[in-house]
Amino acid sequence: MTYRQTNRHHRRHASALTPWELFVQHTLLPWARLIRVANLFTVFGDPIAGYLLAALLLGSDVNPLRLTTVAFCSLFLYAFGTIQNDWCDLAEDRRHRPERPLPSKQITPTAAALGALLCAAVALLLALLLGRRPFSVALVILVLISAYNFRLKKSLGPGSLCMGLCRGANVLLGAACVGFPFGIFPLVVAETVYIIRVTWLADGENRVQIPRADVYYLPLSFAVGTLLTLPFLSREVYSINNWLGFLCLTVALIFTFGLAATLHNRTTRPERMRAAIGMAIRALIPWQAGWIALYGTEGAQSLAIILLTGLVFSSIISRSISMS
Template identity: 80%
Template sequence: MTYQPTIRSPRRTAPPQTPWALFVQQTLLPWSRLVRVANLFTVFGDPLAGFLLAALLLGSGINPWRLIAVAISSVFLYAFGTIQNDWCDLTEDSRHRPERPLPSKQITPAAAALGALVCAAVALFFALLLGRWPFFVALFILALVTAYNVRLKKTLGPGSLCMGLCRGANVLLGAACVGFPFGLFPLVIAETIYITTVTWLADGENRVQIPHANVYYLPLSFAIGALVSLPFLPGDSYSTDSWLSFVCLVMALIVTFGLAAALHNRTTRPERMRAAIGLSIRALIPWQAGWIALYGTEGAQSLAIIVLTGLVFSSVLGRRISIS
């Protein structure tokens, strides 16, 4: 009997990854998850809205470089908060969310701590370039964020309010570059209440829940904030040139009211609640764009459209990278 030799196909091995692919997989994606990159597109619109609304109410001009600087400061303040949040929650995340960058050892705690310090330094540097008051507001935001991450996040009421104050102060960060007109504060209070409500709802995102009437604080904060602001606005703000501002603000109201109606008194599973939280955070983008466009110039309207494009980037990235 003769035996035919077995012909074995050569073992297939994966092609070696390029340096760029390794950088994306080992560095870019873990850090993007750590800073919740999808949420960054909802952040810089706050100080831009505060800056332009304060300038509108005070009749001030706009320096584009100051707008860029305050947006950068805001983004790095947010990144500081998200990194510090995961650093403080390392023990808990090791049990409940082992896929996060720190528990999975994609990023070391020491690297995360250094990253948070760098973000804080960059944020304060750009705030200091803008002047004394923006620097003080940035310090106040850092204090609020640290208080939330270290202590207050364990208590629902104070923690939710602290997070709301962080967003309200983010609006003040932009206004601090110009001044603090009284007509600015309906916007600040509205955003504080809005994010306080979002944080309250997000506390139960990992369990089945039935949201009650407080979910309607989302559209009500927007609606009341806009209505209370009306008497403070200059007369030419009501012209047909303000159509983009009107469309954006109405869009934010429709989205938040529809979201509240979909959740109110309905059994909501965790995956649906997490999607709702993501939508409620992204609803800030048209709200911010509306106040930016209200300034009325072509530049302000172009800036509002740029901010609106963040809806696309935030939605696409949010499908791949967790927002919480």
């Protein structure tokens, strides 16, 4: 009798929901969890920073339409990777993360596969509109993502390297819209090394860890990348008007150093490590904003401020939608 009453209660509750609420609950939220929407705020800053830094180094003008297009291309590439990741991990997630959208049957594997293919197609179309170089970089990113998801993620070293290369190539995706000045590569390498270390930490997020001194690769990669890039910039960049760019880079460095210090040689439980990984990923936002602001125009600095607001949105969303 109680069971029947409970069923009637759930049916009444479900019928009380509006069509919009049903759409949000049964479609929008599962897909948001699948693509890890909180991470998207850390993604599009990479190609924007790569584009503007390359333009600054080459003395090129910025085309707002191309800048917007490459940012969306990056987002669709990332969505492709996260969907494909869960599709490949379905059997494992059934055991360890049954609440994820695929094992909980909120989204079918077929729908996920079609969603991933759609994201890849849109990303390649946008890259093709940008030209041969961005299209080539986008293809490389797709290959790296698929190699990681289907093969390399089971091996910590190669998998971490592949994930780092994906992020580094994301910066190159933006630069490809302008050119590849030598001064862009310290930034690419720095972000690659940074994500390699984050991925290394994330591999053990389901068990207790005691991070060693190599956790300081997080701030070290930012510091070395900055020091190797700054000499390529013109003297005008070092004016007082560019204080926002240098402030953002400094904040990213201090934040990652503090994060590393809280983890070093400390017993870190899974829930604490997952939170730390989320903070490490979000630390990319001020790092990206710094390079964007250094372009020096009012538009670039406004864009950097807009990007920084992503810290707030990503932090809020990550409370209910996991970043890892």
